[in-house]
Amino acid sequence: MTDCGCEKAKAExxxxxxxxxSEQDLVDIQEHLDGCEDCSGExxxxxxxxxxxxxxxxxxxxxELRASILASLDS
Incomplete structure (x- = not known):
C-alpha cells in the first residue's frame, strides 16, 4: 500500500x-480514502x-415550456 497523502487526495x-x-493513482487515492476519515468525508x-x-x-x-422557448428563438 502506498499512501498518497491528504494533499494529493484532496487535490485530485x-x-x-x-x-x-491513471489506474495507479485511482488505487492510491482509494487506499488513502479507506484510511483517512477527513478525506473520505470530502x-x-x-x-x-x-x-x-x-x-x-x-x-x-x-x-409547453420547451416549445415556447424554441418558438421565441425562431423569432
Whole structure:
C-alpha cells in the first residue's frame, strides 16, 4: 500500500470522482480514502454533489415550456 497523502487526495478528488486518473493513482487515492476519515468525508460530499447534478441534468423541461422557448428563438 502506498499512501498518497491528504494533499494529493484532496487535490485530485475531482478527477478521482470522474475516474480521470491513471489506474495507479485511482488505487492510491482509494487506499488513502479507506484510511483517512477527513478525506473520505470530502469524497462523500463530492460524490453526493456529483450524483445530484447528474440527476438534475437528466430532467427535462415541460413540453409547453420547451416549445415556447424554441418558438421565441425562431423569432
Amino acid at each position: 478528488l475531482e478527477e478521482f470522482l470522474h475516474r480521470e486518473l 469524497h462523500l460530499v463530492g460524490l453526493t454533489l456529483t450524483q445530484k447534478v447528474q440527476r438534475a441534468c437528466q430532467e427535462k423541461a415541460p413540453e
